[in-house]
Amino acid sequence: MFQCLVSHGLFCRCSLKKIFTMNEKIKRLLSQGEGLSTEFKACVNGISNSVYETVCAFLNTRGGDILLGINDNSKIVGISKEYISTIKQDFANSVNNSSKLAPTFCLNIEEVLIDDKLVLHIFVPESSQVHRCSSRIFIRNNSGDFDITDKNQEVSNLYLRKQSSYSENKIFPFADFTDLRIDLINKAKQMAINQSKNHPWQNMLDMDILKAANLYQRDPFTGQEGFTLAGILLFGKDTLIAAAAPAFRIDLIKRVDNPDRYDDRVDLRTNLIEVYERTIEFVNKHLPDPFYLEKYHRISLRDTIFREVVANMIVHKEYLGGEPTRLIIERDKVFTENSNRPYIHGVVSLSNLISHPKNPNIAKVFRQIGRVEELGSGVRKLYRFCKAYCGHNTVISDDNLFKFVLLVDFFNKYTPHDTPHDTPHDGDRERVILTFCKVPKTRNEIQDYIKIKDREYFRKFILNPLVKVGKLSLTMPDKPKSKNQKYISK
Numbered sequence: 001m002f003q004c005l006v007s008h009g010l011f012c013r014c015s016l017k018k019i020f021t022m023n024e025k026i027k028r029l030l031s032q033g034e035g036l037s038t039e040f041k042a043c044v045n046g047i048s049n050s051v052y053e054t055v056c057a058f059l060n061t062r063g064g065d066i067l068l069g070i071n072d073n074s075k076i077v078g079i080s081k082e083y084i085s086t087i088k089q090d091f092a093n094s095v096n097n098s099s100k101l102a103p104t105f106c107l108n109i110e111e112v113l114i115d116d117k118l119v120l121h122i123f124v125p126e127s128s129q130v131h132r133c134s135s136r137i138f139i140r141n142n143s144g145d146f147d148i149t150d151k152n153q154e155v156s157n158l159y160l161r162k163q164s165s166y167s168e169n170k171i172f173p174f175a176d177f178t179d180l181r182i183d184l185i186n187k188a189k190q191m192a193i194n195q196s197k198n199h200p201w202q203n204m205l206d207m208d209i210l211k212a213a214n215l216y217q218r219d220p221f222t223g224q225e226g227f228t229l230a231g232i233l234l235f236g237k238d239t240l241i242a243a244a245a246p247a248f249r250i251d252l253i254k255r256v257d258n259p260d261r262y263d264d265r266v267d268l269r270t271n272l273i274e275v276y277e278r279t280i281e282f283v284n285k286h287l288p289d290p291f292y293l294e295k296y297h298r299i300s301l302r303d304t305i306f307r308e309v310v311a312n313m314i315v316h317k318e319y320l321g322g323e324p325t326r327l328i329i330e331r332d333k334v335f336t337e338n339s340n341r342p343y344i345h346g347v348v349s350l351s352n353l354i355s356h357p358k359n360p361n362i363a364k365v366f367r368q369i370g371r372v373e374e375l376g377s378g379v380r381k382l383y384r385f386c387k388a389y390c391g392h393n394t395v396i397s398d399d400n401l402f403k404f405v406l407l408v409d410f411f412n413k414y415t416p417h418d419t420p421h422d423t424p425h426d427g428d429r430e431r432v433i434l435t436f437c438k439v440p441k442t443r444n445e446i447q448d449y450i451k452i453k454d455r456e457y458f459r460k461f462i463l464n465p466l467v468k469v470g471k472l473s474l475t476m477p478d479k480p481k482s483k484n485q486k487y488i489s490k
Contacts, residue, residue: 022112026121029065030074034143037064042071043120045083047090049134051122052100053145056133058124059105060158061140068120078117087120096200096212102132104212106200106368125367128166128360129214130159159220167320168230168359171219172244175227179240182206184273188235191369201368210235213368214361229319230361233272242269249324250275250313252282256331256411272314272362276371279310279327286329288410291429291450292388298432298450301389308381309404311372313338315363316402323401331411340402348379348396433466433489440475440486463487 029038039054041047051066058064068087069079079087088109094100095107110121130137137149139158148154162169185206192199201209210216215231218224227236232244241248250268257263266282268275289302313325318339325338340358366372379396382404386394392407429450436449443463452458466472467487475486 022110022121023114026067026112026114026119029067030070030076033074034072036140036142037062039064039066039143039145040070040072040074041066041068042077043068043079043087044077045080047087047094050145051091052094052133053136053138054140055095055105055107055122055124056101056131056136057138057140057145059127059129059131060138061126063124063126064140066122066124068122069118076114076117076119079120081118084111084118084120091122092198092200100134102135103129103214103217105131105214106212106364108196125364126360127214127364128162128169129217130155130162130220166358166360167318168228168233168361169214169217170229170320171217171224171226172229172232173224173226175232175236175240175244177207179237180227180231180235181237181271184235184271185209188273188365188369195368195370199368213365215365228361230359230365233319234362234365235273236271238270241271245319247324248319250279251324251326252279253326254282254286254329256286256329259330272366276310276314276366279313280306282327283310287334289451290389290410293432296432300451301385304385305382305389305406307371308379309336311366312379312402312404314359315366315372316340316358318358332409333405333407335403335405337401337403340398340400346397346399348398429462430466430471433462434471435489437472437487437489440488442484442486446487 032038034040037058039058041051041054043051047068051068054064054066058066069077071077091107091109096104098104105127107122107124112119112121132149135149136147137155137158138145139148139154140146148158189201189204189206189209192201200212204212207216210227210231213231214228215234216225216227229244232240233248236244248269252264252266252268253262254264255262264282264286266278268278283302283306287302287306289300292299292301310327313327313336316338317325323337323339325336327336328334363372382394382396386392386406390406390408390410395403395405397403397405432450433446436446441449443459446463447455447458450462452462463472467474470490472487472489474480475488476482476484479485
């Protein structure tokens, strides 16, 4: 499989895991066939106009996946390699062209190789706006796209559903561009380009980016236009955020040693870009990152889990609700809670999971800058990795408060020599070090490779024991403290 991918010149080793995951997803979609959230198009040598009608219908309904290079019988016909770049460019131009799709919507299109045939995948989230394709309004029903433009009652119902469902769309007509932080817009733009070097934002002006992301809107009923609550929360100055959402607050608390009060506390009332970063910093400061291998590669369980947790806190919050969002670390559990408009009204499981963000425009921006993956994948990751992290499965509930609860007991396990970032030596870690040191490595190289930050802990409890039992040898045994000293496995 890998040799085949490389021979086509499409992928590199660093993206192999993602390729396999996408490959599995597409095979699953093919087995399920077309439906409310899945559409197949042949598009062997060009992209048809019906693709944009489906994009419009998915945006207006529940979102979905479009596969190009698949015929109506779920057979893989593939797309000719010479047309790939043209199709991708035509698609990017069209979804960012208001005469084709209005409002415009930034979408990614991915190449996947299945059975030696190229397929293009487009994931379309549900939008909080009503979209038109070539001035027509489409919705999805079963496995078809339906034009409802001339059905006044259905159009009115669609607008009312969108407006009542998403408080992030509230327009603030007197907010000015000077009330926004240009540095944050530029930062988000660069982050998006880092995700995709041909990202549409690359050649767009700041205001055009905000409009394309539906962060500046015009209400077709009242004629009001201006920046939305989503735009203000993402890029607004703190004074504007406080005026638009006075109850907005993120409360980060650690109360392990002092359960009656707290050991550490951070009160965030700033933009969502920096809220995400500072929340991750708080988690990294106070929670351990145990050594964990998956198929011979170390992954950070803490980062994998809590990047999803923090992203969910932001994407699913009801920002006009009175309750602050909380992330609390206690001796026996870590939990989050935030105001919410529930869909499930109970415990979230893989069987009842709904890939439905409460703030689609905020979710879309976070997806463009690489902080949210495909909707629903975060919950699947949490159920997959939480038990490996702390020995317990997570509990996620979708009610008036959206809650994540993870039972933990690692605060009772540390010795004075341990750090919050490291767990004691184990056989997996030893095997990784010995494999890594088949070519001589310095102490710093080994320490960085296994991501141990405490130099004294690493030397005393990991490196020296391996040298003492003869599993690692010094390349300069007569100068054990030399700055050029390296270690090699036997």
